[in-house]
Amino acid sequence: MDGMRLVMGNEAVALGALAAGCDFYAGYPITPASEILEGMARLLPPRGGVFLQMEDELGALAAVIGAAWGGARAMTATSGPGFSLMQEHIGYAAITQTPCVVVDVQRGGPSTGLPTLPAQGDAMQARWGTHGDRPAIVLTAASVRGAYEATIQAFTLAEAHRQPVVLLLDAVVAHMREPVDLPPPPAPSQRRPVRSPEPPFGEHPFTPFGAGRPIVVTGLSHDDEGLPRTGSARASERMLRATEARMAADPALAGLDRYRLDDAQVAIVSYGVTARVARAAIDTLRQAGLPVGGLELTVLWPFPEREVADLAARVDAILVPELNLGQMVLPVRAAVAGRCPVTSLGRADGTLFQPDEVAEAVRALPAGTAMGRDQRHA
Amino acid sequence: MRKDRLGVRLSGRGGQGVMLAGAIFATAAMYDGRHVVETPTYGPEARLGATKVEIVLADEEIAFPAVDRADLLLCLSRDAYAKFGRAVAPGALIIVDETAVPLTADLPAGLVRLPLRATARDLGAEMVTNVVALGAICRLSEAVTASSLTAAVAEAVQGKGDLRELNARALAAGMRLGAPAA
Structure with missing residues (x-):
């Protein structure tokens, strides 16, 4: 227990960013994400990094994109309302293939809504919020250690795929403290400009300004040299398709945890803090002899279609509890494609599910009722 | 009070140091070698309003981080007790x-009424009510x-000079308040 320390989820995000070599943060404070900004304000400058409080969230992500091109490993963090303001620049980062990390600590909405209470209402905004279309990487976490590791992974994936990566947390995971033993962060590592004959965009690794060659960064559809190609060249589509294919082939993007799932007849598919409620519900149901298990998403997008389809072939029913009116249940249903019934359990009143509530919802499923009957006869 | 899973809720109004008390209590549980999760909840107000922090102490890994019905409840304000x-x-x-x-006559069994705030004021600073409460x-x-x-x-008060001594006295005073009457 020597290295154990009680760490808040948001603090773990800041420490994870440092562990990943982050040396630039720009943001605007907002509950329940402010502790990330406060942590970076405290931690970055003494390490030679840059902390900027911007005028708003539009400016925050703009600064992050510029910093990335200047060689920084850059991130920002916000909550739903600020995340909406960042959507324009998420698209800009996507088409300019700029690696950066955006953390959205979700709270009850829309608008100011329930500003201090947890929600999972941005699962779809994180995927589809920007205009146009693009492949997206969205990670999530259910614990303090999970938030730390997901932040490191977000930087790795941003670099590997040259895309903005979103880390979607909720107010509970962001504010909870759990004992963790985290290694001291390494020294900051700038991206070095590399003299390379390779073009600056497309399939080529990200290289910031400063290698002595001119680089054009534009939001227009462009070719691998960065030159605008808005005619018939379909340059941006080629880039987006290639990025999508690379994401599909990346084993790091098959993020799933399985909880007591091997012999399960009913599965609960969940993510974030709701996955912890599901675990408690599963333990209760197991004690009553009901074979229930959990599939916990740690990568929301790209959605793990194959894993969910495989699961649907093995179980009699799937329950999807979420702190929203029913969002991730939609890709679950699409992947299940009728192989088994999928039931949504939504809640958007700023209150966590109680484990009993989720357990009751499982018992109320037609398969849950049958499962109970089977057990009684067994 | 030792249970496999103990649900603790500390409550009061914003500004009474309830959140800090929660962090200190959870740290103590961690030092005791127990599994612990601490989750603060507060309203949009910077001060006042009913705030709470929930701490789950357990012998095994903790899945559900919140407290439904508390085994141990602290209320520092009227609003918090009402809620x-x-x-x-x-x-x-x-x-x-x-x-x-x-x-009144109809207080629930298991309720202990203590002069926590008054004790802190006697020490010269009502702000240590939270630490007096932790001692109790x-x-x-x-x-x-x-x-x-x-x-x-x-x-929690490392490097804060005079506050160290004040908080040590607050903790001791709280422990005396909580001691069974001789």
Whole structure:
């Protein structure tokens, strides 16, 4: 227990960013994400990094994109309302293939809504919020250690795929403290400009300004040299398709945890803090002899279609509890494609599910009722 | 008070140091070697409003981080008692400041009314009410050990000069309040 320390989820995000070599943060404070900004304000400058409080969230992500091109490993963090303001620049980062990390600590909405209470209402905004279309990487976490590791992974994936990566947390995971033993962060590592004959965009690794060659960064559809190609060249589509294919082939993007799932007849598919409620519900149901298990998403997008389809072939029913009116249940249903019934359990009143509530919802499923009957006869 | 899973809820109004008390209490539980998760909840107000922090102490890994019916409840304000006073488990220990609950005949069994704020004021600073309360909780519930709590309080005020001594006195005073009457 020597290295154990009680760490808040948001603090773990800041420490994870440092562990990943982050040396630039720009943001605007907002509950329940402010502790990330406060942590970076405290931690970055003494390490030679840059902390900027911007005028708003539009400016925050703009600064992050510029910093990335200047060689920084850059991130920002916000909550739903600020995340909406960042959507324009998420698209800009996507088409300019700029690696950066955006953390959205979700709270009850829309608008100011329930500003201090947890929600999972941005699962779809994180995927589809920007205009146009693009492949997206969205990670999530259910614990303090999970938030730390997901932040490191977000930087790795941003670099590997040259895309903005979103880390979607909720107010509970962001504010909870759990004992963790985290290694001291390494020294900051700038991206070095590399003299390379390779073009600056497309399939080529990200290289910031400063290698002595001119680089054009534009939001227009462009070719691998960065030159605008808005005619018939379909340059941006080629880039987006290639990025999508690379994401599909990346084993790091098959993020799933399985909880007591091997012999399960009913599965609960969940993510974030709701996955912890599901675990408690599963333990209760197991004690009553009901074979229930959990599939916990740690990568929301790209959605793990194959894993969910495989699961649907093995179980009699799937329950999807979420702190929203029913969002991730939609890709679950699409992947299940009728192989088994999928039931949504939504809640958007700023209150966590109680484990009993989720357990009751499982018992109320037609398969849950049958499962109970089977057990009684067994 | 030792259970496989102990649900603790500390409550009061914004500005009374409830959140910090939660962090200190959870740190003490961690020093005791227990699994612990601490989750603060507060309203949009910078001050006042009913705030709470929930701490789950367990012998095994903790999945569900929140507390439904508390085994141990602290209320430092009238609003907090009105809001959380009834969400307790059977046999719960309820510790309230004397100003939070009027002395009437129908107080629930297991409720202990203490002059937490008055004790802090006597020490010269009402802001240490939270630490006085932690001392009383420690002595009445034995949910965390006195040595771990003392270490956790010292850690919270590390490098804060005069506050170290003040908080040490507040903790000792709280423990005396919680001690069984001789």
